[in-house]
Amino acid sequence: MKNLNIINLTKGETFLHQLSGTTKVRLFATLMLYVMMSFDLPIILPLFIFSIIGIISLKPSWKVIKPLVIFVVAINILNVVLYWLANPLCGLEYTGDQTILFAYTDYLVVTKGTLWFLTIRLLKMLTAFSTSLAFIMSITPSELAAGLTSLGFPYKLGSIVEIAFRYIPDISRDYENIAVSMQCRGLELDAKKTKPIERLKQMILILIPLIVTSFDRVGNISNAMDLRGFGKGKKRSYYSEYPERKNDKIFKLIYCLITIFCAYYIISGIITPRDPKMWLYWR
Amino acid sequence: MKKESIGKILLGKWDTRTIVGVAIGIALFAVLMVYGSITVFTNTNLSLAMIVPVIVGGLFGPLPAALACGVGNVLADLIGGWGFWFDWSIGNAVLGFIVGSLKLYGANIDEGVFDVKHIIIYAVTVVVGSIFAFGIITPIFTKIIFGGELKISIAQGWVASVSNIIVLLVAGIPILKALAARNARGRDLTKE
Numbered sequence A: 001m002k003n004l005n006i007i008n009l010t011k012g013e014t015f016l017h018q019l020s021g022t023t024k025v026r027l028f029a030t031l032m033l034y035v036m037m038s039f040d041l042p043i044i045l046p047l048f049i050f051s052i053i054g055i056i057s058l059k060p061s062w063k064v065i066k067p068l069v070i071f072v073v074a075i076n077i078l079n080v081v082l083y084w085l086a087n088p089l090c091g092l093e094y095t096g097d098q099t100i101l102f103a104y105t106d107y108l109v110v111t112k113g114t115l116w117f118l119t120i121r122l123l124k125m126l127t128a129f130s131t132s133l134a135f136i137m138s139i140t141p142s143e144l145a146a147g148l149t150s151l152g153f154p155y156k157l158g159s160i161v162e163i164a165f166r167y168i169p170d171i172s173r174d175y176e177n178i179a180v181s182m183q184c185r186g187l188e189l190d191a192k193k194t195k196p197i198e199r200l201k202q203m204i205l206i207l208i209p210l211i212v213t214s215f216d217r218v219g220n221i222s223n224a225m226d227l228r229g230f231g232k233g234k235k236r237s238y239y240s241e242y243p244e245r246k247n248d249k250i251f252k253l254i255y256c257l258i259t260i261f262c263a264y265y266i267i268s269g270i271i272t273p274r275d276p277k278m279w280l281y282w283r
Numbered sequence B: 001m002k003k004e005s006i007g008k009i010l011l012g013k014w015d016t017r018t019i020v021g022v023a024i025g026i027a028l029f030a031v032l033m034v035y036g037s038i039t040v041f042t043n044t045n046l047s048l049a050m051i052v053p054v055i056v057g058g059l060f061g062p063l064p065a066a067l068a069c070g071v072g073n074v075l076a077d078l079i080g081g082w083g084f085w086f087d088w089s090i091g092n093a094v095l096g097f098i099v100g101s102l103k104l105y106g107a108n109i110d111e112g113v114f115d116v117k118h119i120i121i122y123a124v125t126v127v128v129g130s131i132f133a134f135g136i137i138t139p140i141f142t143k144i145i146f147g148g149e150l151k152i153s154i155a156q157g158w159v160a161s162v163s164n165i166i167v168l169l170v171a172g173i174p175i176l177k178a179l180a181a182r183n184a185r186g187r188d189l190t191k192e
Helices: A021-036 A041-057 A062-086 A112-138 A141-150 A155-184 A196-227 A246-271 B006-011 B016-034 B048-060 B062-080 B086-099 B101-105 B116-145 B150-170 B172-183 B187-191
Strands: A100-103 A109-111 B037-041 B044-047
Touching: A021 A041, A021 A112, A021 A141, A021 A246, A041 A112, A062 A112, A100 A112, A109 A112, A112 B062, A141 A155, A155 A196, A155 B016, A155 B062, A196 B016, A196 B048, A196 B150, A196 B172, B016 B048, B016 B062, B044 B048, B044 B150, B048 B062, B048 B086, B048 B101, B048 B150, B048 B172, B062 B086, B062 B101, B086 B101, B086 B116, B086 B150, B101 B116, B116 B150, B116 B172, B150 B172
Parallel strands: none
Antiparallel strands: A100 A109, B037 B044
């Protein structure tokens, strides 16, 4: 994963790009709640399909997306395997099923319940990823700040996230430059050739210049902001915000409905606990 | 040099410089979380990102450090694509608060004050803070947010604590010393 260029600084042309920042942030917040609240396939799968459609509709550059997707899928599969190794019966609590499909040793068994649980868990992680990918690709830093303020956060927090979002590509570029020039001087960073502790020590040599250059920026940026009168008023308006358009109203209805559904699902789950805790295809 | 009250040091001064500093800290945290990490266990990395809150804490105070750490973790989750783990973000924020309290015990990176005494106190806060944040706080929030899965979370917590302690001690002390030495100009003059 060598590219963090998925963050765009100017507004794009497509349908999702054209929504206002408030709509995007609120929609994303409700969708994250929607994904996290359950392990049910009928709830997660539609969002997965819609988010993939959303990503395609954003017309991304596939060259940037492809390594990212491969990396994330690989990491998540590795995670699922490690999860299974840590506790081969982890699905029991959710599915209540102990049918053994394969058994390597007494400890390492694959049960039907665990297999189903881990499959859904993987799908859930991938759904969270595809939704947040669509969100990142469609939003600009300024819209993000406007959206966060609309959720009721103080605008200084919005500004913090905005500046952070704006400087991630810059800092990752600096990181690459420093790493390459350190390698020119004979620093071995290959994971296969050096031990983790040795690598850690070598990373320090990259970190010191990176930290110094990054924090040297602080003076410049804060002076520029002070000169423009940042932080003088109690409120702040955003250049990227405008009155709701037709599309924003449609999405407002959608995220309101999703919020009501989530509230219903969570509260009903608290009042009458579901048994088993997730949707099973064999029932 | 004016002595500031403890409450003021804890909260930090929220002027433009602090806001930008925290923002840059978050960006740095997210980048290091994505690049400079070596996977150890599920959701757990030997990640160099944990250095960032220490430096933000040294420059701006504990609460900015906690914010940089917590929000940085959320942003890293957003970019890295391993899903959202708010329990870990909260644990990280607590750890950021504890290890970022450099100013409380007199170390001042801005003016180059970082001696053997401060190194020892720093090491103690790192060990206590890691165990407290990932051994206690994170499992509690895992229980509240996700319910269940506690066994794995505690195991992850211990691995995370150990790897964070290693990173914060092996990488943190040399970096803090280097930064303090860099800022130490004129220190002898003010001490007289």
